[in-house]
Amino acid sequence: MIQKFISLQWKEFLRSASFQKGVAIKVLLFIAAAYVGGMAIVTGAGLYLGIKKMIPGVDPMLIVNSFIIFWFMADLLLRYFMQQMPVMNIKPLMIIPIKQKNIIHFLLGKSVISFFNLLPLLVAIPYCITALINGNHSPLNVILWLLSIIIITLSINFLNMLVNKSNTVFYIVATVLVSSIACQYFGVFNIAQYGGMVFYGLYMNPFYIVVPIAILALLYYANFNYLNNRFYLDSAISKKVKEVNASDLSWLDRFGSMATFLKNDVRMIWRNKRPRQVVIMSFLFLFYGVIFFTQKVYNDMPAMLAFASIFITAGFLFSFGQLVPSWDSEHYKMMMSQNIPYRQYLESKWYLMVLAVLVSFILSTPYIYFGWDKYALIAAGASFNIGINTFVTLFGGALNRVPIKLNEKAKAFSNTNGFNPTQLLIALPKLLLPVGLFWLPYYLADYNLNAGIITLAVSGLLGLVFKDFFLTKIEKVYQDGKYKTIAAFDEK
Known part of the structure; x- marks a missing residue:
């Protein structure tokens, strides 16, 4: 047997x-x-x-x-x-x-x-x-x-x-x-x-x-x-009948037509095990700087400090964002059958990641204790995460066609549900590009820390300037793979 x-x-x-x-x-x-x-x-x-x-x-x-x-x-x-x-x-x-x-x-x-x-x-x-x-x-x-x-x-x-x-x-x-x-x-x-x-x-x-x-x-x-x-x-x-607690999410109405998507995402996180667990674990990224900022050896390795600064505000971006659109796999076919502009769907995900980065940046304020230079690095990292990494993450989601069970009791660190090897390749520019953007001007400016910080921050601002261009290109990638994604999400 x-x-x-x-x-x-x-x-x-x-x-x-x-x-x-x-x-x-x-x-x-x-x-x-x-x-x-x-x-x-x-x-x-x-x-x-x-x-x-x-x-x-x-x-x-x-x-x-x-x-x-x-x-x-x-x-x-x-x-x-x-x-x-x-x-x-x-x-x-x-x-x-x-x-x-x-x-x-x-x-x-x-x-x-x-x-x-x-x-x-x-x-x-x-x-x-x-x-x-x-x-x-x-x-x-x-x-x-x-x-x-x-x-x-x-x-x-x-x-x-x-x-x-x-x-x-x-x-x-x-x-x-x-x-x-x-x-x-x-x-x-x-x-x-x-x-x-x-x-x-x-x-x-x-x-x-x-x-x-x-x-x-x-x-x-x-x-x-x-x-x-x-x-x-x-x-x-048997199906369990649960009492759903309605939440007042009217404060999201300021986002106009995208408010519906944002409210659905917030409710999904609040009501389901898997996304809630991932969001809770992403909070631990805030403590990543403690590992580096408390060790004197890293003071002579500013590139590693820049690496840590990216992680501090990228917890939600790396854990939740990389699984877009797998979070919606259970009702993705229904969404795609509606008269909903794909651009609004993607832009709502982008705003959600931006909001999470900003909240993480505010919560990282105690790092001022380690010096204003460290906090400036975190601010530059937050700028890069908003202006560059959000778009890279959305692009990677277009190649992610593995469904997710929202109420599955999964491991936040190791569950491969919703993961594919392409995510590893997409993760490389999110980690290596900011370090390179910081280190190169830092080195060329005779080891000037401010040069690296300014370059990293400006790169994020430039990404915001070209926001519409990036979202248009990403939308086309999603549209081209739309039916392949629906077919993959249909698999049980």
Whole structure:
């Protein structure tokens, strides 16, 4: 039966109309995973000898076990934001004689096949091999310790599934993580010390492996029980009736004929999970400057400061804007059948991105604390985002024909729904062009910071001057691909 499920999943992948795009995305992800995996292997191979050289006379296993708890905490956080949960169309399977438990076991087993579960192995296995070759360690202890690490990694995988499904589990785990980090930071409780005792105990007493095995079994059962109790056709096909709260958006009427589009976008963001999550996460871009402005090393690298300044006001532009028109994929055909000028539709998206950049610029005012030169860079970056990057983003949207489910509980950082490899190419000028426009006059003017800032700001103003020209060209691209986009959005 498991073989049959695998066959169905493979056929679903091959027969998808977005098969070529799916392959391209997976090739890019494979390249990135291969690079990260190679770095993990090198790190694991050199970790034992590196610790032994830096801290002579101390067993590297003791040091590793003291800090491995932070690895697992970071692993859980990374999984929550980036790991995709296993998905399978179960509706057709619910009305044919297939045991319910077999489907659930397949879904849970599918989650194990993940790069997040492979990555710890790529570090731990080379580390253990190096430890056995260069240290005086019992092979039995090392091997069972490695198995314990694997089992704990799988436990985190199933814990992450519960965190994503249950708000109660999410709040409990979040409280424990935040409290643990706070206690470690303020010196209330030394997590590294006590965590090291636990993991070093798994190494010294390898038969304690029964404890991680019991935890893994418990988490697996909890996931199985959760899915089993909700595996009903009625809940799968029934529609929930929600009370919609009307909002006063009359302040958008000043935009004239585009007000209707703007109001629809605001309501879409407010009422649906996916766009709301993306907008919330785009707020984090405001803190990008803290990474660069607080480090003295970047004071001698003004190009990097310009790079950071672009990001501070571009959160909404990069996260929400790049998925135009995929946000409207569920009703795109209906929109295109109306007597609506395409220009108004595109211009409304442009105004929405401009408004978001201006709001981000206002919220970035506290960066004045780091100096007026830094704030001037942010202002120049905002000008470039409004005058250039908004048009580049809209142009990239014309090549984006992957539909988005608005109420899908997706990961803001890693979900590829609505993404295609062309977006990566379109992102290059949005990131590299402003850095080049800043650095070239800065260099030619004998390292004059003001020259770079003025050039960056003026480039954005010039983009505004040629706004009608850019929108006309972009409109033509959308019109030429209109029916291809409608056909692609029709795919379910």
